Amino acid sequence: MSLAGASPSSATKRTADTNVTNGASAVKKGGGHWSTALTSAVEDESVQVYKDDLCTIINDKYPKAKHHMLAMPNEYIANLKSLTSAHVPLLKHMLQVGKETAMKLRKAGDSSDEFRYGYHAIPSLSLLHMHIISQDFKSDCLKTKKHWNSFTTSYFMDAEDVIDELQTHGQVQVDSAPFYRLLEQELTCHRCQGKFRTMPKLKEHIDQHR
DNA sequence: GTTCTAGAAC
DNA sequence: GTTCTAGAAC
Ligand SMILES: Nc1ncnc2c1ncn2[C@@H]1O[C@H](COP(=O)(O)O)[C@@H](O)[C@H]1O
Ligand SMILES: [Zn+2]
Numbered sequence: 001m002s003l004a005g006a007s008p009s010s011a012t013k014r015t016a017d018t019n020v021t022n023g024a025s026a027v028k029k030g031g032g033h034w035s036t037a038l039t040s041a042v043e044d045e046s047v048q049v050y051k052d053d054l055c056t057i058i059n060d061k062y063p064k065a066k067h068h069m070l071a072m073p074n075e076y077i078a079n080l081k082s083l084t085s086a087h088v089p090l091l092k093h094m095l096q097v098g099k100e101t102a103m104k105l106r107k108a109g110d111s112s113d114e115f116r117y118g119y120h121a122i123p124s125l126s127l128l129h130m131h132i133i134s135q136d137f138k139s140d141c142l143k144t145k146k147h148w149n150s151f152t153t154s155y156f157m158d159a160e161d162v163i164d165e166l167q168t169h170g171q172v173q174v175d176s177a178p179f180y181r182l183l184e185q186e187l188t189c190h191r192c193q194g195k196f197r198t199m200p201k202l203k204e205h206i207d208q209h210r
Numbered sequence: 211g212t213t214c215t216a217g218a219a220c
Numbered sequence: 221g222t223t224c225t226a227g228a229a230c
Contacts, residue, residue: 034221034222035221037221038221062221124221124222125221198229
């Protein structure tokens with residue numbers, strides 16, 4: 001009883017920033033830590049769906065919707081904070097080819113044909129990546145409140161907005177505290193704004209939308 | 211008793 | 221980020 005209460009709380013949030021603080025060695029190239037998984041995944045031709053001189057698009061390993069891909073620059077850029085106005089053409093290109101790739105997947109007239117393109121305000125994995133995700137959100141990998149809120153609240157930053165901010169301010173400003181709060185937000189349907197107490201209830205509901 | 215979430219993982 | 225699972229919530 002006396003020992004438990006005195007334990008120091010080193011409750012560090014797990015983000016792309018704080019994760020790779022272990023040692024001075026180059027974890028960047030994919031030293032093994034889970035937060036560097038994308039640096040090796042992007043080299044794996046079996047998951048690549050598009051590649052050119054500037055960027056590569058891969059299938060997300062744990063898709064949160066029927067269609068979910070990640071677009072990454074070929075040069076290593078850690079995250080949004082590393083961006084400067086010099087990266088604007090690159091981000092525009094990633095958005096452009098991301099849209100073209102998504103359009104090829106269009107089939108019926110349902111919500112899996114509708115896409116959003118953007119960045120998580122506070123990513124967990126390093127190597128800048130733009131999500132390309134269909135708006136059906138029908139996937140077994142979509143399980144937690146954090147998953148839901150990271151794609152349906154303003155925690156999901158539209159690529160257009162990121163590019164605009166970069167053009168006007170020369171950098172992307174991310175004040176983390178408000179974004180952490182968004183992740184705790186009540187589960188809300190992205191279509192009808194209905195509120196739900198649990199993820200299973202929410203998932204059951206969104207299955208009824210098209 | 212079962213469903214569901216939330217926090218540790220060295 | 222995911223996996224696993226203890227215990228909270230129902
Ligand atoms: N090894 C992997 N290969 C491809 N995608 C991954 C891998 N590990 C995690 N992901 C996805 O990468 C994204 C990282 O999320 P975030 O850092 O929040 O932008 C999530 O959508 C994961 O499903
Ligand atoms: Zn709804």
